[in-house]
Amino acid sequence: MTLAASTTADYEIFSLRDFTLQSGKTLPEARLAFKTYGTLNRDRSNVILYPTSYGAHHTDIDWLIGPDKILDSSRYFIVIPNMFGNGLSTSPSNLERRLPDGSLPVFTHVDNVNAQRRMLDDRFGITRLELAYGWSMGAQQALHWGALFPNSVQRIVAICGCARTSPHNKVFLEGLKAVLMTDPAWAKDRFIGKPEQGLKAFGRVYAGWALSQSFYREHLFLQLGYTSLDDFLVRDWEASFLRRDAANLLSMIETWLRADISDNALYHGNLKAALGAIKARTLIMPSETDLYFTPTDSQIEAEQIPRGQYRAIPSIWGHRAGNPAKNPADQLFIKTAVAELLSTD
Numbered sequence: 001m002t003l004a005a006s007t008t009a010d011y012e013i014f015s016l017r018d019f020t021l022q023s024g025k026t027l028p029e030a031r032l033a034f035k036t037y038g039t040l041n042r043d044r045s046n047v048i049l050y051p052t053s054y055g056a057h058h059t060d061i062d063w064l065i066g067p068d069k070i071l072d073s074s075r076y077f078i079v080i081p082n083m084f085g086n087g088l089s090t091s092p093s094n095l096e097r098r099l100p101d102g103s104l105p106v107f108t109h110v111d112n113v114n115a116q117r118r119m120l121d122d123r124f125g126i127t128r129l130e131l132a133y134g135w136s137m138g139a140q141q142a143l144h145w146g147a148l149f150p151n152s153v154q155r156i157v158a159i160c161g162c163a164r165t166s167p168h169n170k171v172f173l174e175g176l177k178a179v180l181m182t183d184p185a186w187a188k189d190r191f192i193g194k195p196e197q198g199l200k201a202f203g204r205v206y207a208g209w210a211l212s213q214s215f216y217r218e219h220l221f222l223q224l225g226y227t228s229l230d231d232f233l234v235r236d237w238e239a240s241f242l243r244r245d246a247a248n249l250l251s252m253i254e255t256w257l258r259a260d261i262s263d264n265a266l267y268h269g270n271l272k273a274a275l276g277a278i279k280a281r282t283l284i285m286p287s288e289t290d291l292y293f294t295p296t297d298s299q300i301e302a303e304q305i306p307r308g309q310y311r312a313i314p315s316i317w318g319h320r321a322g323n324p325a326k327n328p329a330d331q332l333f334i335k336t337a338v339a340e341l342l343s344t345d
Contacts, residue, residue, distance in 0.1 A: 011035040011058060011088065014119040022110040022264070025099055032115045033088035034058075034081045037065045038073035044126050048078045049145070053136040053323065054252055055244055056123065063325050070335045071133065081116045083107075083137065085251035089115075089280070092247035103189075104247070107255050109137075109144045116141075117149065118237055128152050131342065135159045135322040137252070140259045145306075146228070147261040147277035155341055156282040159313075159334065160293045160322030163301050164260040164271055169292045173211055173253050177204055180246055195246050202249070203237035212289035214316035224326055262276045276305035283341050285306070285334070287321035293316055311337055 011033050019030035034056040042047065048071055052061060058080040064070040071078050082088040084107035092104050099105060120126040126305050127191050132142035139161020144231070147163070183345045185199030215221075221232035241249070261267070262274035282305045286298035295312050302310035315321035317332050324330035 011082070011121075014123060015312075016115060016118060017202070019111075019115065021105055023106055023107045025105060027090065027105060030084070030090045030115060030161065031083075031094075032081055032090075032119050034079055034119060037071075037078040038076055038082075040124060040126075041078040044124065045130060046076045046128050046132055047120070047126050047130070048076045048131045049129050049132045049142070050078055050080045051112065051116070051121070051138040051141040052080065052082050052086055052307065054256060055086070055132070055241070055249060057086060058082055060136075061323065063233050064331070070331065072314050072337055076130065081112070081119065083109075083141065084115070084254070085243055085248055085255055085260060087248045088175060088266060091245070092251050093245040099211040104251065106258075107251065108258050108263075109141050109255065109261075110148070110277035112141055112255075113144045113148060115122050116145075116221045117152070120277065131155045131157065133159075133173045133336075133338070134161060135155045136161055136260070136319065137256055138300075139293075139322075140165075140256075143278070143282075144259075144281045146282060147274045148266065150277050150279040153280040156278070156280045157285065157338055157341060158282065159285045160287050160290050160319050162259070162293050162297060163275060164262065165257060166292075166294075166297055168294075170257055172292050173257055176202055176205060177250060177253055182248060185246075191246050192295075199244075199246060200238045201240045203239075206241070207233055207237040210319045212291065212316050215318060219318070223265065231238065252328075253330070272304055275308075276306060278305050278308070281306065281341065281344060284308055284310050285313055285322070285337060287313045287315050287318060289316050290319045293319065307328070 012057045013031040013273045016030045020026045065073050067074040085091045088095050132145045134142035139158035142156050142158050143163045145153050180198045183195030185193040185195040226232040237264055262269050262271040269273040284302035286296050299310050302308040313321045321330045
């Protein structure tokens with residue numbers, strides 16, 4: 001049974017009792033943290049869903065919401081659900097107890113979108129999305145919406161993401177896991193302290209994948225106010241991950257590793273069938289220089305979506321081109337593309 005939402009801090013909590021995960025295990029209570037922006041219109045037809053990305057809270061990604069921004073809150077009712085594992089929704093860091101077998105729950109995007117759908121319906125009476133918008137792991141969730149609930153999504157913008165995590169992307173993720181799990185604070189199946197050295201190394205490894213070779217060659221980090229490459233690595237990358245819980249980071253990596261819109265009872269691993277079932281007008285937007293959600297992979301997926309369109313961001317900001325808080329050129333490119341999509345029937 002789904003309970004009513006309650007207000008906490010600057011976001012709301014939606015509780016789901018006896019929530020059964022895709023793994024088959026059941027949580028006595030799952031908590032979905034979400035934030036809304038703008039006003040829901042009378043016929044509930046102006047809804048944009050904007051799920052969070054890896055390591056992010058809603059406050060990390062809502063810079064693009066506002067009047068005349070990429071997601072216009074003067075016209076649309078925008079909902080950011082925090083995905084499981086991110087520290088606000090149910091996560092290792094806030095779970096009251098482990099599962100009966102002593103393990104932590106493993107979340108998938110099927111779990112995320114099922115919880116989101118229940119929250120939207122029960123809390124607001126929303127059964128259809130004008131747009132599912134997401135970057136990175138948020139894009140994965142948007143595509144899950146399109147495949148699992150094809151009649152409930154009118155449009156999708158999937159930026160620097162994928163329908164199925166590629167083998168190459170898994171190499172990156174396994175490397176990140178290894179960095180954290182080799183810290184002395186890791187004790188076989190849990191952290192017994194904060195893995196500070198592991199988190200710092202985690203940030204430096206991530207920095208090499210998230211931005212392109214050209215970004216570093218042209219020293220764009222200097223334009224962001226950093227004094228040197230090392231200053232950038234310390235104050236941007238190390239600092240970003242030091243403020244996160246390491247167990248949560250591992251949890252979200254497990255979700256990312258399992259991301260596959262066809263890995264469910266509807267499609268039984270048939271990715272072509274899952275992509276072909278998406279009815280939404282879908283914009284697939286990789287960055288031309290993304291090192292792990294590559295343009296080639298994105299184009300292959302876009303061509304299998306009946307109303308899919310491929311439109312790469314011409315940027316040297318790598319994966320970060322899809323979340324260009326400090327990059328006006330890429331902001332404008334994305335804003336234009338989203339406006340065009342929302343203006344089409």
